[in-house]
Amino acid sequence: xxxxxxxxxxxxxxxxxxxxxxxxxxxxxxxxxxxxxxxxxxxxxxxxxxxxxxxxxxxxxxxxxxxxxxxxxxxxxxxxxxxxxxxxxxxxxxxxxxxxxxxxxxxxxxxxxxxxxxxxxxxxxxxxxxxxxxxxxxxxxxxxxxxxxxxxxxxxxxxxxxxxxxxxxxxxxxxxxxxxxxx
Ligand SMILES: [Zn+2]
Numbered sequence: 001x002x003x004x005x006x007x008x009x010x011x012x013x014x015x016x017x018x019x020x021x022x023x024x025x026x027x028x029x030x031x032x033x034x035x036x037x038x039x040x041x042x043x044x045x046x047x048x049x050x051x052x053x054x055x056x057x058x059x060x061x062x063x064x065x066x067x068x069x070x071x072x073x074x075x076x077x078x079x080x081x082x083x084x085x086x087x088x089x090x091x092x093x094x095x096x097x098x099x100x101x102x103x104x105x106x107x108x109x110x111x112x113x114x115x116x117x118x119x120x121x122x123x124x125x126x127x128x129x130x131x132x133x134x135x136x137x138x139x140x141x142x143x144x145x146x147x148x149x150x151x152x153x154x155x156x157x158x159x160x161x162x163x164x165x166x167x168x169x170x171x172x173x174x175x176x177x178x179x180x181x182x183x
Contacts, residue, residue, distance in 0.1 A: 001040050002161045005169065007062040013155045013170065025063050026055050034058035036165025059165040075116065077102050079157040084121035089143045090130065095123050105142065107132045116148040150175060 004022040006014045009032055017025075023042045025031055036059035044053035081100050088095060089103075103122035106112030109132045120142065122130070130138045149157060152173035156162065162170070 001038060001057075001059055001163055003159060004057060005060045005155065005166045007060065009062055009064065011062060013151050016155065016159050019057055022057050022061060023055055025061070026057065030064045032062045032064060034062070035060040035169060036163075038163055038165055059163055060169050075157070080119055081121045082157050083116075083149060083153075084144075084146075087121065087143075088123035088126050089120040089146075090122055090126035090135075090140050092143055093123065095121075099123055101127045103127045103130065105146065106134055110134065117146050120144075120146050147175070 001019065003016040004019060006017045006022070006025075008014055019040050019042060023044065027044055039056055039058045042055045042057050044055040046052050077100070078097060080102055081097050086094050086097065086100065088100065100121045101124055103120050103126070104112045104114065105118050105120060108114070112118050126140070130140055135142045150173065152170045153175065156167075156170050156174075
């Protein structure tokens with residue numbers, strides 16, 4: 001386990017935490033509840049007798065504080081390509097990340113935003129063919145509607161090393177807009 005999934009007290013995902021940072025939350029007694037079995041065993045503080053305690057860190061923890069919900073605005077190409085399952089949304093073929101580009105459905109030149117709902121994964125060839133046109137103008141059909149990931153999907157997109165317990169928690173709240181690959 002590389003990272004711990006941190007939730008707010010009501011179970012909304014907040015962010016990924018390094019195991020060391022999670023250990024600190026445990027020792028400060030900020031962990032309200034925890035889930036999952038394949039966690040990590042970490043060394044805690046020393047007691048009066050000079051013995052070091054061991055802490056069992058769970059893969060999913062809900063903690064006190066920091067209750068504000070996560071912003072899902074910024075995103076990298078890697079996250080975009082993962083949202084679209086490495087499929088070019090114009091020709092429908094699967095590509096390696098380095099063969100894909102970020103296509104603005106409504107081109108930036110025509111006032112299109114750099115937002116989740118206006119960008120799709122497109123292969124270089126399709127992106128070039130489309131140029132500075134909308135799909136309608138280019139007569140190229142968009143195979144799926146781009147969507148903004150919810151916080152569960154967003155955290156899925158930002159971590160490539162999600163373990164089963166964490167995946168279980170996240171996928172329960174995935175929207176049905178796209179078929180998501182596990183892991
Ligand atoms: Zn293509």
